[in-house]
Amino acid sequence: MRLNRGGNRRLNRALYTIALSQAWHHPPAMAYIARRQAEGKSRAEALHCLRHRIARPVFRLLQAGQLESAQAA
Known part of the structure; x- marks a missing residue:
């Protein structure tokens, strides 16, 4: 199932900015981008994968x- 790409535009932009910054300055992220590009993905597709990887945690x-606030209420 694919999530709606529209979604929360501010959150998507924040995740994109984080991914872009990591792609330039964070060695593990740089290695991740290189690995994805070696698989045949374009740089934009590799950045999308990195953004998704950042979004999961x-x-x-x-x-x-949300669970903590619901339990406290």
């Missing part, structure tokens, strides 16, 4: 925060 943190 962020989403888990957001969900955990």
Whole structure:
């Protein structure tokens, strides 16, 4: 199942900015981009994969925060 690409535009932009910054300055992210490009993906597709990789833990943190606030109420 594919998530809606429209979604929260501000959150998508923030994740894109983080991915772009990591792609330039963070060696593990640079290696991840290179690995994806070696698989035949374009740089834009590799950045999309990196953005998704960054989004997973962020989403888990957001969900955990919602659970905590729901339990406190």
